[in-house]
Amino acid sequence: MTASRSFDWDLILDRLTAFYHRGDWRVPYLRNHAENPFQVLVGTILSQRTRDANTDKASARLFAQYPGPRELAKAPKSALEKLIHSTGYYRTKARHIRATSQAILDRFGGQVPADRELLLTLPGVGPKTANCVLVFGYGLPAVPVDTHVHRIANRLGLVRTRTPEQTEREIVRRVPVEYWIPLNPVLVQHGQNICRPVGPRCPDCPIRELCATGVALRAGRTPPRKEDRPRLKRARTHRSGQSASPPARRRR
Ligand code: SF4
Incomplete structure (x- = not known):
């Protein structure tokens, strides 16, 4: 992977969705x-x-x-x-x-x-x-950030933040609004099962080559360097929770 790669949210969400569709994984409370x-x-x-x-x-x-x-x-x-x-x-x-x-x-x-x-x-x-x-x-676009979303956004190289509040602000700035609704349930499920707080199962992770931490680990270095982090595309600005017709990519 090189510094020219950028976050492909369709690929990230599709990979994680397909992965958790199979098998007996923990499901986030709000999914049900x-x-x-x-x-x-x-x-x-x-x-x-x-x-x-x-x-x-x-x-x-x-x-x-x-x-x-x-x-x-x-x-x-x-x-x-x-x-x-x-x-x-x-x-x-x-x-x-x-x-x-x-x-x-x-x-x-x-x-x-x-x-x-x-x-x-x-x-x-x-x-x-x-x-x-x-x-x-x-079903309105917003970005709920709990400890899972905060941790994974940092491991992916999407943000470099210390608190969930900072992470929410950065995700709102950096992630296109059509991905906000599906982001939370998918990342929470990933955090509960594979990208765990302690001992993440990176070798089993379906998005490891899209993740700064996964790329760095495969290259035998830790923590990730700047070149391990995907390039960010600037998202359209959008005020959380203000749209009456959500431009959601999909509802999960
Ligand atoms: S490669 Fe590792 S750190 Fe990156 S998302 Fe997967 S489990 Fe998390």
Whole structure:
């Protein structure tokens, strides 16, 4: 690989999609729980600092009893804490979920807003949660960056950043908007299975020759050098979550 190669997002996404289509791989929580914006929002709050399996079980229990903001705003605190106990930080999460449910009723007529700035005014909602609601709840282009997306974007050589917030800003600048919606679920699944935080399985990786870290490893050097990093094409500028008709490449 040379410095002239550039990120081929179609190839990266197609390779990863085909790879995870076969075999028994872990599937990201939101891949199976998209569509209902309120449940995406609450599920993402529950998913903070816990494993997907815990989020899955707790949200199934929670939504069976309290499916929407009207029910959750009135839910007894102790009952709520008990239902979500297994996700950790359950007192804080229960407080945020009740307050956010009440705010959605009081300020937005019971509908979760499809607007990033408004979402960020809700208790317990940060950039990742707001972007998850836009992408998975409304199909609007945004870039939810969790630890998997942050780590893989750096390993690929797409960004050189220290925090998920910086990574989100750089991805928005550098990745064409039509790839934003499919990016998160594919990279999260890759991070859960192959590009793991510790001990990434680079020899098994279907995009290793498209990745700065993979290229450097094959050449016997680490960390990657500048010439290992793919060239970046400048993306069209686009404000996250503001399009009513998403130019999504595809929905997963
Ligand atoms: S080659 Fe290694 S570091 Fe690069 S994406 Fe694959 S598993 Fe991750």
